[in-house]
Amino acid sequence: MSALEREMLEIGRRARAAASALRLASSEARTTALKAMAGRLRGRADAIAEVNARDVAAALGKGLTEAYIDRLRLDADRVRAVADGVETIAKQPDPIGAVSAEWVRPNGLRIQRVRTPIGVIGMIFESRPNVAADAGALALRAGNTIILRGGSESAETTAAIVAELRAALPTSGLPEDAIQHVPTQDRDAVGMMLAGLRGSIDVIVPRGGKSLVARVQNEARVPVFAHLEGICHTYVHAAADPAKAAAIVLNAKMRRVSVCGATETLLMDRAIAPTLLPRIAQQLRDAGCELRGDDAACSITAMEAATDTDWSTEYLAPILSVHVIDGIGDAIAHIARYGSQHTESIITEDQGAAAQFLREVDSAIVLHNASTQFADGGEFGFGGEIGIATGRLHARGPVGAEQLTTFKYVIHGNGQIRP
Amino acid sequence: MSALEREMLEIGRRARAAASALRLASSEARTTALKAMAGRLRGRADAIAEVNARDVAAALGKGLTEAYIDRLRLDADRVRAVADGVETIAKQPDPIGAVSAEWVRPNGLRIQRVRTPIGVIGMIFESRPNVAADAGALALRAGNTIILRGGSESAETTAAIVAELRAALPTSGLPEDAIQHVPTQDRDAVGMMLAGLRGSIDVIVPRGGKSLVARVQNEARVPVFAHLEGICHTYVHAAADPAKAAAIVLNAKMRRVSVCGATETLLMDRAIAPTLLPRIAQQLRDAGCELRGDDAACSITAMEAATDTDWSTEYLAPILSVHVIDGIGDAIAHIARYGSQHTESIITEDQGAAAQFLREVDSAIVLHNASTQFADGGEFGFGGEIGIATGRLHARGPVGAEQLTTFKYVIHGNGQIRP
Numbered sequence: 056m057s058a059l060e061r062e063m064l065e066i067g068r069r070a071r072a073a074a075s076a077l078r079l080a081s082s083e084a085r086t087t088a089l090k091a092m093a094g095r096l097r098g099r100a101d102a103i104a105e106v107n108a109r110d111v112a113a114a115l116g117k118g119l120t121e122a123y124i125d126r127l128r129l130d131a132d133r134v135r136a137v138a139d140g141v142e143t144i145a146k147q148p149d150p151i152g153a154v155s156a157e158w159v160r161p162n163g164l165r166i167q168r169v170r171t172p173i174g175v176i177g178m179i180f181e182s183r184p185n186v187a188a189d190a191g192a193l194a195l196r197a198g199n200t201i202i203l204r205g206g207s208e209s210a211e212t213t214a215a216i217v218a219e220l221r222a223a224l225p226t227s228g229l230p231e232d233a234i235q236h237v238p239t240q241d242r243d244a245v246g247m248m249l250a251g252l253r254g255s256i257d258v259i260v261p262r263g264g265k266s267l268v269a270r271v272q273n274e275a276r277v278p279v280f281a282h283l284e285g286i287c288h289t290y291v292h293a294a295a296d297p298a299k300a301a302a303i304v305l306n307a308k309m310r311r312v313s314v315c316g317a318t319e320t321l322l323m324d325r326a327i328a329p330t331l332l333p334r335i336a337q338q339l340r341d342a343g344c345e346l347r348g349d350d351a352a353c354s355i356t357a358m359e360a361a362t363d364t365d366w367s368t369e370y371l372a373p374i375l376s377v378h379v380i381d382g383i384g385d386a387i388a389h390i391a392r393y394g395s396q397h398t399e400s401i402i403t404e405d406q407g408a409a410a411q412f413l414r415e416v417d418s419a420i421v422l423h424n425a426s427t428q429f430a431d432g433g434e435f436g437f438g439g440e441i442g443i444a445t446g447r448l449h450a451r452g453p454v455g456a457e458q459l460t461t462f463k464y465v466i467h468g469n470g471q472i473r474p
Numbered sequence: 475m476s477a478l479e480r481e482m483l484e485i486g487r488r489a490r491a492a493a494s495a496l497r498l499a500s501s502e503a504r505t506t507a508l509k510a511m512a513g514r515l516r517g518r519a520d521a522i523a524e525v526n527a528r529d530v531a532a533a534l535g536k537g538l539t540e541a542y543i544d545r546l547r548l549d550a551d552r553v554r555a556v557a558d559g560v561e562t563i564a565k566q567p568d569p570i571g572a573v574s575a576e577w578v579r580p581n582g583l584r585i586q587r588v589r590t591p592i593g594v595i596g597m598i599f600e601s602r603p604n605v606a607a608d609a610g611a612l613a614l615r616a617g618n619t620i621i622l623r624g625g626s627e628s629a630e631t632t633a634a635i636v637a638e639l640r641a642a643l644p645t646s647g648l649p650e651d652a653i654q655h656v657p658t659q660d661r662d663a664v665g666m667m668l669a670g671l672r673g674s675i676d677v678i679v680p681r682g683g684k685s686l687v688a689r690v691q692n693e694a695r696v697p698v699f700a701h702l703e704g705i706c707h708t709y710v711h712a713a714a715d716p717a718k719a720a721a722i723v724l725n726a727k728m729r730r731v732s733v734c735g736a737t738e739t740l741l742m743d744r745a746i747a748p749t750l751l752p753r754i755a756q757q758l759r760d761a762g763c764e765l766r767g768d769d770a771a772c773s774i775t776a777m778e779a780a781t782d783t784d785w786s787t788e789y790l791a792p793i794l795s796v797h798v799i800d801g802i803g804d805a806i807a808h809i810a811r812y813g814s815q816h817t818e819s820i821i822t823e824d825q826g827a828a829a830q831f832l833r834e835v836d837s838a839i840v841l842h843n844a845s846t847q848f849a850d851g852g853e854f855g856f857g858g859e860i861g862i863a864t865g866r867l868h869a870r871g872p873v874g875a876e877q878l879t880t881f882k883y884v885i886h887g888n889g890q891i892r893p
């Protein structure tokens with residue numbers, strides 16, 4: 056066994072042992088620890104920002120992109136915002152112990168389905184060091200331990216954040232090992248996590264670029280909560296309110312172009328396109344967005360011609376593909392063919408059309424008359440998210456504390472035997 | 475590509491296409507189809523029993539065990555019982571479309587979590603051909619399609635049952651391909667299913683012996699709902715009612731020894747053992763059960779000495795290991811060490827002890843004053859079960875129609891954009 060393997064298995068063993076303790080910890084102890092984490096992060100905001108400045112300087116020296124540096128950067132204000140996020144999670148209702156269903160059988164057995172922690176979460180992330188705090192807090196809210204493995208460029212910042220999170224745990228009697236940090240940047244450590252550290256990891260959550268997520272999805276031997284990409288659609292139906300449509304499309308594409316809930320393709324009914332598309336296109340161009348349209352869109356207002364690959368491209372950039380279609384059936388078929396089952400929105404005043412879209416589109420999140428950028432755990436009221444899942448099992452959409460739980464059946468009898 | 479691979483991928487393709495149709499089928503259409511299935515099975519009970527008699531004759535020729543033959547055997551009465559089971563599932567509430575949570579955000583967005591089908595289930599089973607009907611019906615109740623792969627000894631019976639299930643589907647406008655049968659006995663077909671048939675299988679459910687389940691758990695690249703074994707415990711606490719304890723232990727072990735919810739180990743508090751263990755041991759011996767005890771148990775009443783492997787053995791036979799312990803802490807620790815997180819029961823009149831046991835034992839099912847043999851979807855009121863899961867994600871305990879669903883978030887807005 057290599058030294059790395061020994062080190063990683065020891066991290067897993069400690070995480071599993073801490074999970075056994077955490078499973079039985081009171082709600083109050085976990086809440087108190089979360090508040091202490093927020094307090095420590097806030098109190099050490101300047102020091103963490105200083106550490107981060109060194110990470111940023113090193114990254115600049117390596118010539119990384121401005122977008123990458125921005126994800127990496129954590130000034131004192133941002134650290135305080137991270138602390139506020141942890142505080143918000145501390146105030147969320149505790150999912151653990153909640154009875155999600157209860158019924159009595161004819162023989163008198165009373166059956167309860169009770170929420171319990173999953174156990175150990177393996178979190179693999181890249182450039183954003185704040186993920187360590189968000190994920191650590193959500194895991195603890197749901198009674199889980201977590202093994203955090205961040206990217207090399209943010210290594211020092213992540214270590215500084217994790218140190219504060221861990222230091223907050225013993226103050227309410229919880230084990231420091233409830234939050235584990237993988238200090239090594241050896242890529243083999245990720246492979247070992249994906250193999251589950253001999254049963255010490257129950258679920259893996261990757262956060263980062265498409266190549267990281269693809270590697271995790273391909274190699275993991277334990278369940279994964281993830282989305283590979285967010286090719287999100289906004290469909291402007293013939294019966295759309297033009298002002299709502301214009302405002303929502305602009306927001307859905309341009310509020311932040313780098314988030315997975317950003318709209319990448321605009322579908323618009325042919326009946327409304329000649330009057331509405333020029334207005335929306337002008338707004339988008341004014342905001343700095345490039346448009347790529349099919350023949351019909353190009354003939355209505357000047358834009359680049361889209362190629363077939365545009366429909367399956369997640370730009371994460373100020374670019375929007377535009378497809379003019381013949382009604383809701385086309386919209387649903389296009390989304391089924393090219394979408395990533397992430398988030399899609401219909402803009403219409405026709406309640407029947409909205410109901411059909413919401414029912415027939417098979418995505419984690421479907422919206423009516425709202426921006427796709429609401430695909431976010433905070434916007435759902437979860438207090439944060441550990442990620443967004445497009446898989447079909449256990450968690451789907453934004454993954455908050457409730458989705459980081461499992462359940463058990465608790466059965467109350469008075470002597471029943473089975474006939 | 476081999477001919478087998480082509481055939482299997484075509485089965486997957488058809489199952490996935492049928493899933494798209496089934497996802498949008500009405501509750502009424504699925505209920506009608508389920509009733510038609512029950513009717514066809516009932517009407518063809520004699521014919522199916524004849525086919526089964528040939529499977530049984532062939533199996534007898536191969537010298538298979540009596541227990542194996544019993545699982546394989548399906549006389550006309552048993553076929554009618556299978557039909558009744560399908561009828562029961564038809565009457566279960568439809569999980570699809572149910573709103574499992576709903577809330578309104580401060581910005582006016584109304585968010586609903588709505589149950590939807592998972593998609594395609596891959597079912598791999600061994601000797602019991604009735605599994606085809608139970609699993610097919612539960613899958614359809616939850617709007618899923620299913621690919622059924624039965625064992626070689628029951629191949630003809632399974633084919634006859636599947637033919638009736640499929641024939642019932644078009645009568646309510648549903649695609650026959652919603653229920654697919656893998657006709658080949660080539661073991662490579664199982665390997666292809668475990669690889670997911672290129673994304674055509676969302677979850678695998680194995681039903682059969684430990685070696686089958688172990689293979690599935692080790693090789694599957696898609697999620698699995700399963701239990702490897704059921705090493706279930708009944709803990710007779712010092713404050714147990716002796717009559718309840720005696721009746722429950724006898725039932726938990728001996729009602730049927732071959733089910734996964736059968737108790738394999740009896741834990742008994744030292745304080746009550748001298749008076750209660752002789753009575754319970756006598757009852758068990760009278761019923762034909764062999765006892766294997768630790769030193770304390772052997773000194774109280776004559777029995778075989780247990781070895782350390784007994785505590786981690788799922789006998790599935792009229793054998794019970796007996797361990798005399800010093801209170802609830804020992805019971806919980808023993809179960810954590812040797813149990814399989816399946817089903818455990820405490821027998822006590824002490825409500826505090828019961829609450830502690832129910833909370834601290836980390837199994838899919840925990841009971842108070844009831845037999846572990848209630849670990850069964852029918853006994854839970856699910857109308858049946860596709861299996862019992864001891865994993866921690868998505869499904870746990872008996873897997874009924876509700877656990878064969880996923881969900882999506884449906885968001886109703888009136889023009890909201892994200893700040």
